[in-house]
């Protein structure tokens with residue numbers, strides 16, 4: 001069994017790749033803490049758990065179960081593979097067992113919600129593996145047939161489902177589900193940190209609708225959540241479910257000692273836009289390391305963002321292995337979404353038995369994987385949050401659950417962007433900082449309106465029900481009534497239309513969707529958000545869908561469809577847009593010591609895609625620029641902005657001619673860094689910077705939420721603005737390029753072709769803006 005040091009030698013290529021290593025963090029072993037079985041656990045439930053190899057409980061499992069038995073809503077936020085599910089299974093299965101004595105054998109039911117199908121499938125097979133007599137578990141998702149549904153309504157006592165099905169099917173048709181709902185004793189929200197941003201706001205409102213209906217049928221369920229480590233788990237879970245809860249955060253499971261490596265690939269000259277250097281990609285880097293680990297006999301998994309990336313790592317590793325020892329080539333595989341549970345079981349089993357030594361996986365699968373006890377985890381690019389990072393790294397460390405004996409190593413390979421650059425140069429921001437908050441805003445009126453209408457259709461809305469949606473819901477109900485969607489009667493507010501209210505709201509996207517249709521065959525190959533379609537699926541665009549390349553023939557906005565033809569073009573396309581921003585309302589302003597002012601409020605963004613560029617695939621050489629005629633899109637959202645008076649620009653030594661490049665570069669880098677503070681993606685936010693803005697009369701940098709009404713990201717950024725800008729300045733400073741590259745100030749989504757950008761002026765500007773600000777000491 002390798003030690004962490006031996007693994008580090010292999011990862012570093014025995015010196016050959018040492019120049020990439022920016023930091024090594026040693027993580028000490030964690031000792032086990034056990035606790036007695038709570039007396040309330042049903043003897044049959046205890047027996048099956050003991051037989052499954054759990055003679056005793058870790059302290060967090062017992063603590064969570066104890067809260068649940070006491071009737072308290074609870075969230076368990078402990079590490080990967082710490083056995084969180086026992087915390088919610090012991091109380092919920094005990095309640096099902098006691099319910100078997102009811103006249104019809106179904107005195108208690110449990111609703112389990114998973115964010116992905118893969119996770120629900122895994123949970124179901126784990127439940128079936130327990131062989132608990134009387135447990136009737138079933139999956140209710142989009143694939144369930146009419147007969148399945150019928151059986152679930154009549155017989156199931158443990159239903160594994162998802163928020164989408166609740167929203168579109170169970171809640172609108174609740175009367176048919178009443179036998180199940182009436183007996184519900186536990187609602188389980190697994191991997192609840194997944195519910196963030198706009199999706200999180202929607203799910204929070206779906207849960208309010210669910211809990212209201214359960215109450216209507218006389219059920220008073222305990223709501224249990226499981227989450228990776230997040231900041232303030234009790235607060236965010238309470239916000240998600242709309243009720244107070246307990247949090248269990250002390251992990252009692254053991255973990256062996258390990259080492260975490262931060263890794264920055266070398267810069268290769270001239271590959272980027274405007275001749276900028278670009279870093280070697282994570283795929284090549286991960287394949288090199290994986291090859292050496294396999295040769296050394298270490299069991300490893302490499303996580304990357306895309307399916308194509310996972311396949312490419314597996315292919316490349318196979319080719320590298322063939323040069324060393326052809327016998328090793330079958331010992332690496334790709335593992336990605338779209339596999340059936342049985343296929344995934346086979347890969348998992350092969351990895352456990354050692355027949356497979358290396359697996360390349362999409363990080364979308366991090367939730368549904370039942371793999372732990374590996375020697376090494378390679379993480380190709382910052383996975384978005386510390387929660388995800390630890391979730392992935394937690395797959396390493398052999399111990400079989402009971403004894404901490406197998407040391408492990410994990411590697412984070414930086415992608416070519418400002419956030420990854422910052423993180424590999426600031427290990428404190430990964431290892432010593434509190435985990436990020438799970439940001440979502442159930443109060444967003446754009447999200448709330450649809451759920452209030454759906455709730456009114458389910459049951460008349462009473463004043464009390466409206467209050468449970470939040471403080472501003474009442475005003476919204478009045479507006480919806482004025483517009484004729486709702487009618488007030490003595491029993492409450494009613495839905496007035498014929499169509500289904502829930503059909504008006506899609507909980508996975510914020511606006512309309514465009515269908516992607518193959519021109520020749522009329523086959524529907526997928527959908528894309530209308531907002532993204534303008535920039536990515538305009539006529540003439542090269543569109544990549546699930547790893548396949550298409551050329552867009554036509555974008556029909558009225559027909560909500562884009563027509564595509566499969567192709568293999570040797571060029572890429574990049575849309576150019578014109579964005580205009582107007583301040584609708586300033587909610588607050590703070591003047592900083594440096595003289596700049598920070599503002600937060602509502603803005604109107606008008607965005608028009610006006611042309612696109614075709615560039616040669618390999619050289620990135622500009623081939624042509626072609627105009628487009630697309631309507632402007634209007635977005636009412638929330639933003640944070642800084643106004644920069646003349647004297648600040650002077651102090652920073654920025655000439656009038658350099659102001660546009662300075663504010664633009666600072667805006668790009670700040671957008672790239674915001675996900676460090678709020679759990680968002682850089683694609684969830686947008687920016688506008690200008691040397692003189694019509695509403696402020698000054699140089700201004702705006703950063704706005706890219707979704708109608710805002711998802712809370714800009715607000716969260718505003719609340720942490722000094723730390724955010726500090727990290728932005730440090731990311732720019734840490735980058736070794738001369739005049740800007742994707743690792744610092746270039747943006748992959750710039751509508752202006754990354755021009756003008758002035759890296760040095762941006763850094764000087766940020767430093768000047770922050771001068772006089774007392775920040776917490778840097779974490780290193």
Ligand SMILES: [Zn+2]
Nearest residue numbers: 735737741744
């Ligand atoms: Zn750079």
Ligand SMILES: [Zn+2]
Nearest residue numbers: 750751752754
């Ligand atoms: Zn830009």
